[in-house]
Amino acid sequence: MPEVTTVKVSYPVRIMKRVKILVAFAFGCLTALALGFGVDVISRSEASAGADQRAFLESRLNALEERARNLEEITAQGQIRNKVVAPFEITDENKRRVFYVEPDSASVWFGRKRGVAMSGSKEGGFFYAYSASGNQTARLAAPGVGVSENFLERIILGKDEKYGNYALSFLSSTRQLIGGIGESGDTHAAVVLVCDKSGNLRGRMAVTTDGHGIVDVLSANNLPIAQLTNSESGGGKLWIGNADGKGMLVAGDAGGYGIVRAGPDGFQFIPTPGLALSGSVIVGKR
Amino acid sequence: MKHSKLFLSFAFGWMTVAALILAAQVFARKGEVENAASQATFENRIRALRQRVAYLEEQANKGDLTRKVVAPFEVVNRAGQRIFYVSPDRDVELWSGGSKRSVMSAGSGGVGALFSYSADPQSWASLSPRGLFVNENGKYRVDLGKDLQKKNYRLVFYKGDKVIAAIGQSSVSGAGIALVSDGSGSQKADMTATINGTGVVELLRGYGFPIVRVTEGDQKEGLLLICGVNGCNPPMVSAGTNESGVGVVATGPQFFIQGPTGASGSFLIGKKQ
Numbered sequence: 161m162p163e164v165t166t167v168k169v170s171y172p173v174r175i176m177k178r179v180k181i182l183v184a185f186a187f188g189c190l191t192a193l194a195l196g197f198g199v200d201v202i203s204r205s206e207a208s209a210g211a212d213q214r215a216f217l218e219s220r221l222n223a224l225e226e227r228a229r230n231l232e233e234i235t236a237q238g239q240i241r242n243k244v245v246a247p248f249e250i251t252d253e254n255k256r257r258v259f260y261v262e263p264d265s266a267s268v269w270f271g272r273k274r275g276v277a278m279s280g281s282k283e284g285g286f287f288y289a290y291s292a293s294g295n296q297t298a299r300l301a302a303p304g305v306g307v308s309e310n311f312l313e314r315i316i317l318g319k320d321e322k323y324g325n326y327a328l329s330f331l332s333s334t335r336q337l338i339g340g341i342g343e344s345g346d347t348h349a350a351v352v353l354v355c356d357k358s359g360n361l362r363g364r365m366a367v368t369t370d371g372h373g374i375v376d377v378l379s380a381n382n383l384p385i386a387q388l389t390n391s392e393s394g395g396g397k398l399w400i401g402n403a404d405g406k407g408m409l410v411a412g413d414a415g416g417y418g419i420v421r422a423g424p425d426g427f428q429f430i431p432t433p434g435l436a437l438s439g440s441v442i443v444g445k446r
Numbered sequence: 447m448k449h450s451k452l453f454l455s456f457a458f459g460w461m462t463v464a465a466l467i468l469a470a471q472v473f474a475r476k477g478e479v480e481n482a483a484s485q486a487t488f489e490n491r492i493r494a495l496r497q498r499v500a501y502l503e504e505q506a507n508k509g510d511l512t513r514k515v516v517a518p519f520e521v522v523n524r525a526g527q528r529i530f531y532v533s534p535d536r537d538v539e540l541w542s543g544g545s546k547r548s549v550m551s552a553g554s555g556g557v558g559a560l561f562s563y564s565a566d567p568q569s570w571a572s573l574s575p576r577g578l579f580v581n582e583n584g585k586y587r588v589d590l591g592k593d594l595q596k597k598n599y600r601l602v603f604y605k606g607d608k609v610i611a612a613i614g615q616s617s618v619s620g621a622g623i624a625l626v627s628d629g630s631g632s633q634k635a636d637m638t639a640t641i642n643g644t645g646v647v648e649l650l651r652g653y654g655f656p657i658v659r660v661t662e663g664d665q666k667e668g669l670l671l672i673c674g675v676n677g678c679n680p681p682m683v684s685a686g687t688n689e690s691g692v693g694v695v696a697t698g699p700q701f702f703i704q705g706p707t708g709a710s711g712s713f714l715i716g717k718k719q
Contacts, residue, residue, distance in 0.1 A: 243520045
């Protein structure tokens, strides 16, 4: 019989065999894990995206429900929020406009027309009141007030932007001045003017450029025909002219005594001591 | 035999992990079922929300949605800038470019007033039961309404703090008056009625210093008086009607004192018809 040869396996070789088995087990685990993990990662990624979207939808839905709840509460109270975006409109029960706010104005309506309006622009603020026919308008603005008819101003009280003076003016339907009072655009002193219906100045109470008062009556060709003003001595003077504006009578203070002269030749006054004066001049005595 | 142990180990490792993944998937399936339930809840909520909004829209179309606003109330443009504002203080304001331009107010103890502002906030006009005021650079320029004693209505034009022109009811006589002054406020002319009810047109060198006066005389006649620089008593020239009913033009101050020649040089007197 052949002799059995017993080969003794050394300790390091046994260890090596067990390590191989463990490595094979671990490799099996890793392979399964790798394949399964890949699927799991994909599914987890999809699940994560789904969760995010749900959270987003949830928050939006919550917000919408909150808004609807507020609106329902406000409706139940019959109130609206205290801030709205223009245009804003209030109507009557027949859907006719009563009040309307546009970007540059707010107005109260009657029928299909504005009754009154307030407006604003970079130039300033304005109030308007309209007649039922719509052809008459009253206006209040920072420079003053105005009344218009058929789109022409008939009364203006306030500042004349051209000259910077303030006055009350009445205008004809052809935009001619009929009457006025206020500050003169020329002298910036006061003036009262009365004109005929064609706009010709016929009466005036004013202050001259040298600071004296004057009241005069003017002819149709704008020439003074009667005038009250200062004499050269500082007293008063009456002057009456003819149609051409030539002086016919002057009466006034001559410096401590009165004098009346009828013209035109009566103005050639030559004192004659001891004799009576001619009939065209009378002179007072001191 | 040698390799079968390795295969068995490999397979055992594989199966262990596969079993674990399977268990995890069972749990994941449970989550999906829960998600499906959540989805159904979403749809229910959206359906409910649609119904609520539809109801509100229906109410809005009927005009029943809103009828009342609690101040403050504001209308803005799409940029969010204020256009219209109702304050709790009972002011209704119209704004433009970020500035207040027009105001309707009932806030001053219930007194209504309109205010219109220019681009310069120092210049504005106001209309109230007291009257109309136009203000420029913080100073009144026009005042239409009652005087400070709240008695008489008049229109006054100011320059600085001085009255330069006015028309209305006199605070002195209660009669009508129109007056003009120079730029410093010195009165130069007026047209009025006196306390006695006589009409007057006069030129002045300042308030209380007439230099010419056209009025009604004692005989209810027309009367012209021209004064000197020192006043009107006596006048330098008078023209009117005397007690006999004839016209007289007299020059002063010593009207009827005849000269040494007896000539009547200082007056003219008419004759009766």
